[in-house]
Amino acid sequence: MIAVEARLAIDDLFADYGAHLDADRLEDWLELFVEDCVYQIVPRENAELGLPVTLMLCENKDMLRDRIVSLRQANEYSIHTDKHLISKVRIKGKAGDSYAVEANYAMYQADNEGNGSLYSFGTYVDEVVFTDDGPKFRAKTVIVDNWSIPHMLSTPI
Amino acid sequence: MSLNVEWQRSDYSRVPYWLYHSADVYAREQEMIFRGPTWSYLCLEAEMPEPGDFRTTWVGDTPVLVSRDRDGTVHAMVNRCAHRGAAVCRHVRGNTKVHTCIYHRWSYDLTGNLIGVPFQRGIGGQGGMDEDFDKAEHGLRRLRVACYKGIIFGTFSDATEPLEDYLGPMMCAHISRLMCKPLRVLGYQRQRIHGNWKLYLENLRDTYHASLLHEFLVTFGLDRATQKGGVKMDVRHRHNLTYAHAGSDSDGDAKAAYGDHQLNSDKLTLRDPRLLEFRQEYEDDRNLAISTMFPNASFQQLNNSLATRQIQSKGIDAFDLIWTYFGYADDDEDMTDHRLRQLNLFGPGGLVSMEDAEAIEIAHRASRSEDASATTVIEVGGKGEISDRAYRVNDVPIRGFWSYYAELMGIEPEGAVR
Numbered sequence: 001m002i003a004v005e006a007r008l009a010i011d012d013l014f015a016d017y018g019a020h021l022d023a024d025r026l027e028d029w030l031e032l033f034v035e036d037c038v039y040q041i042v043p044r045e046n047a048e049l050g051l052p053v054t055l056m057l058c059e060n061k062d063m064l065r066d067r068i069v070s071l072r073q074a075n076e077y078s079i080h081t082d083k084h085l086i087s088k089v090r091i092k093g094k095a096g097d098s099y100a101v102e103a104n105y106a107m108y109q110a111d112n113e114g115n116g117s118l119y120s121f122g123t124y125v126d127e128v129v130f131t132d133d134g135p136k137f138r139a140k141t142v143i144v145d146n147w148s149i150p151h152m153l154s155t156p157i
Numbered sequence: 158m159s160l161n162v163e164w165q166r167s168d169y170s171r172v173p174y175w176l177y178h179s180a181d182v183y184a185r186e187q188e189m190i191f192r193g194p195t196w197s198y199l200c201l202e203a204e205m206p207e208p209g210d211f212r213t214t215w216v217g218d219t220p221v222l223v224s225r226d227r228d229g230t231v232h233a234m235v236n237r238c239a240h241r242g243a244a245v246c247r248h249v250r251g252n253t254k255v256h257t258c259i260y261h262r263w264s265y266d267l268t269g270n271l272i273g274v275p276f277q278r279g280i281g282g283q284g285g286m287d288e289d290f291d292k293a294e295h296g297l298r299r300l301r302v303a304c305y306k307g308i309i310f311g312t313f314s315d316a317t318e319p320l321e322d323y324l325g326p327m328m329c330a331h332i333s334r335l336m337c338k339p340l341r342v343l344g345y346q347r348q349r350i351h352g353n354w355k356l357y358l359e360n361l362r363d364t365y366h367a368s369l370l371h372e373f374l375v376t377f378g379l380d381r382a383t384q385k386g387g388v389k390m391d392v393r394h395r396h397n398l399t400y401a402h403a404g405s406d407s408d409g410d411a412k413a414a415y416g417d418h419q420l421n422s423d424k425l426t427l428r429d430p431r432l433l434e435f436r437q438e439y440e441d442d443r444n445l446a447i448s449t450m451f452p453n454a455s456f457q458q459l460n461n462s463l464a465t466r467q468i469q470s471k472g473i474d475a476f477d478l479i480w481t482y483f484g485y486a487d488d489d490e491d492m493t494d495h496r497l498r499q500l501n502l503f504g505p506g507g508l509v510s511m512e513d514a515e516a517i518e519i520a521h522r523a524s525r526s527e528d529a530s531a532t533t534v535i536e537v538g539g540k541g542e543i544s545d546r547a548y549r550v551n552d553v554p555i556r557g558f559w560s561y562y563a564e565l566m567g568i569e570p571e572g573a574v575r
Contacts (some may be wrong), residue, residue, distance in 0.1 A: 043344075052343055058501075066432070076516075077512065148477065
């Protein structure tokens with residue numbers, strides 16, 4: 001039995017996750033992770049084949065910071081607005097201070113002429129830990145079901 | 158069908174935009190290029206090492222089944238049932254003893270021979286095929302197959318020259334360098350880019366854009382126009398190699414050339430610089446060697462990120478790009494981790510490649526012109542002769558692409574530069 005308070009706090013973490021990305025608050029989004037974190041986006045094809053190639057792999061929070069700095073200052077990408085719809089989270093279990101959490105997501109993307117489409121959908125397979133500053137992601141694996149990426153992949157999913 | 162192309166220049170320094178947007182051109186490309194006298198990349202041998210292993214892929218619009226038979230020989234055939242045209246094999250990869258179409262269960266052996274037709278003689282003397290139906294006449298259409306250093310190629314044409322002649326010494330040397338040891342496939346990335354396939358082939362041949370569009374490269378010194386490097390082509394200018402040597406310029410050289418406003422290297426450093434670490438693996442110290450093979454592939458090394466890229470046309474307005482990443486079978490765990498980390502540089506979300514998709518899409522959208530006289534300008538590195546360059550600020554291999562394209566399409570201008 002997972003404590004209601006913990007469950008609600010994890011719900012809030014996921015809500016903040018989607019809201020920060022959708023508002024392009026990447027620097028705030030970064031603070032949802034602990035320093036010793038892993039963030040990766042994985043094509044479902046590779047996950048099913050047991051192959052290690054990702055679409056994005058940050059093995060610690062510094063690599064996430066680098067990705068954001070690069071997006072802000074050293075990359076050009078499609079001008080877009082995202083909207084995440086994240087399902088109710090499923091807390092699969094607790095081991096020590098760590099919760100195994102999954103949720104499905106759908107992410108729509110609109111361009112700057114107002115045309116949009118379903119850009120990505122899949123599953124978050126995550127590890128959440130409680131810190132003095134509330135729950136944070138220690139690991140987040142985005143498994144993408146539509147792994148043939150439309151256009152390009154710039155901002156995180 | 159004939160195409161009337163009014164080339165403004167015989168050296169392909171002006172290419173009409175309508176060639177990217179015409180259904181007639183696209184149909185002719187399928188016939189004259191993808192099903193014509195060219196070798197296309199199909200897949201890697203390492204993806205299908207065992208008897209019975211198969212892979213499905215596309216050459217242009219044509220579905221292709223690559224199959225390894227019981228003797229270990231690789232075959233390729235059109236993945237389309239001889240009966241009603243359905244895809245015989247619906248899986249991307251796997252292992253089987255026989256390929257059976259689900260529609261009416263016609264079955265084919267691993268070399269493409271039709272071996273089973275249910276109810277061929279009907280039931281109780283009623284129905285089925287006439288006596289003269291001969292299974293031997295209804296096998297899957299075969300491609301010629303050739304392998305080079307672990308890469309499997311196919312061609313639809315009997316007229317295509319032998320593979321190694323088609324590749325030429327430049328491409329053979331590049332592939333031999335990259336495929337120097339047994340491979341281990343690490344996985345795949347795919348993306349669909351909404352632009353004409355030719356724009357990507359050109360992008361791969363355009364050294365000029367690399368250090369301008371891809372700011373990451375310049376900012377962190379991975380690839381700068383001030384470095385030692387250049388482009389090499391085969392004798393017919395259909396293939397291209399872009400190469401560069403890391404550390405052959407200084408931040409000062411780059412600053413002087415680019416001007417302070419375009420170079421952020423003083424301000425930006427990576428907090429985790431392992432992403433940029435180059436471990437020399439070959440005799441030479443090239444950290445960047447990316448080749449492009451006409452008409453559908455690229456073979457790349459950037460630092461220690463190794464991959465093939467396959468281009469599959471999907472109509473006038475889109476193409477799929479499939480990245481197959483690999484390391485070597487004798488890589489230790491640390492080297493594999495290093496390659497996987499450097500994957501952040503490439504693919505749909507690569508820090509040095511994401512811009513290509515955007516550039517192609519904005520070029521495709523903005524060039525849909527009604528005006529047949531509107532053209533692109535291709536003359537960085539000079540007009541006229543198409544030849545190798547030992548410097549980086551050039552897009553000469555794009556003209557090489559068009560010269561071979563025009564020859565195959567039968568649309569060369571008078572006095573065409575080849």
